[in-house]
Amino acid sequence: MLHSSGQSAVFRFAPSPNGHLHLGHAYSALLNHDMAQESSGRLLLRMEDVDLTRCTPEYEASIYRDLEWLGLRWEMPVRRQSEHLNDYAVALERLREMGLVYPAFMTRGEVKAIVAEREESSLEWPRDPDGSPQYPDRDRQLSDVEREQRLASGIRHAWRLDMDKAVCGIGQPLTWRETGGGAERLVTADPSAWGDVVLSRSDAPSSYHLSVTVDDALQGVTDVVRGIDLFHATSVHRLLQELLGLPQPLYHHHRLILDEEGRKLSKSEGATGLAALREAGSSPADIRRRVGL
Template sequence: MSMNERHPVFRFAPSPNGLLHLGHAYSALLNQKMAREKTGRVLLRIEDIDRTRCRPELEEFIYRDLVWLGFRWDGTVRRQSEHLADYASALQRLTDQGLIYPAFLTRSEVKQRVSAWEASGRIWPRDPDGAPHYPEDDRERSEAERRQLLALGKRHALRLDMAKAVRKLSGGLNWRETGESDTGIVEADPLEWGDVILSRSDAPSSYHLSVVVDDAAQGVTHVVRGLDLFKATAVHRLLQHLLDLPEPIYHHHRLILGPDGRKLSKSEQSTGLESLREAGQSPADIRRLLGLA
């Protein structure tokens, strides 16, 4: 029996940038259910690293809604905004390996480049979410050019040189999946994502970097999250390898969709837990609605 199976630790990790909806409720309750089935622990993490969108009052609403729902977490809450040094340390380790470069192109400049390329009938590579890969300009700049631009104070993000990072792998990369649509060993292909952002001026750590650092720091053994993050696991597994972090077991669950067949949004009031509670729905009603009664 592996360490993951002997001491299972799950986590629910919402962001306080909007009110919780049925999709969040499903993920929270499923984490709690699976933790109880394995006699494990379930932790709560507040992913508030994006200070431009996250607000303290919304964090309080998260606690209120989770308590009402019947979600009980173990231990203290980890708030990302209190652990920026952890992410900076991980980023420095990647920098020391020569895997990070400053990216100076703006979104508008990238969009113009891609549009011009595709207007000529050529195909620009895109990631699994449909976003275009970042152009190679900054990756191929000389160190002298980079230093000059940085000295001028040019705004930039920090990106992972994906091709160079993948070359550091001694063999293949995969993860263990127990999800509803895929089960078994899944091959990871981080190259699909291009040179992902790991830090930018308005957020000192990206989701990709902070999530693997947080999961390791909290001893998370089972990552249970939505199917929309299935492909992103390839990036997370690569970062775990590069940073010598433990590998959790992954379980990507179905998404709760709205009437239009799309993933629920925090702006959709009718599926918000607050709106449902005010309409007279009980936690038991929510569980039945989600198929978790």
């Protein structure tokens, strides 16, 4: 399959090496693999290891073993985010030069206290699509002098996108092309629902939103196939693509593999890993059947 630009389709599977792959990862990886094959496209593998505190070489090695066992093949070299931090720094600097980001100094505890005080007064605090409170506007309202003083003091801070400014700067409704669930359709993006998202933190040089947007563009990804839990995050990615002048992929958000209680499988919740299933006697064909492929 060729896209409108005439290039072959490029898919990617992009796990974080902060735990073992489970059935949910297997479904997404296999679906990317199958769709790439069906379209005579390419399959890339990317390690989203920008969170240097949680990602380990051991988990990365286990991902390679699991994917090879499933019968997947991908193009080399594998892109590892930790080796490309400068790419994200360049993108962040462009946004900073555009006046669209600001340093955010409040701790999680301070934000939690402000939200609790507001909600104790029976006033709702705006929350993002994941249910987390949007960041207060206190740091956004600081004067340039106050910001410079705080930065000069060495206080820890994050860099956040000024969502109102960014959306106003686009000046037109944002949409994306979506094929999840059937025929291609246009979806209206709503990045404002996320508030002032983090783009960089003191303990992680790039956020998921920024790094995945930059990576997909630099790798020439044409088809983003990922879980429906990231459907709303696409609004932020489309905004960043427009601000940075990056191409827009075609999106396909697939169903999630749920546990017996109907919850999304999670590394942090101890979902059974593919390695354990393999050791218990499961075959790659068994895995395909279990995820509905």
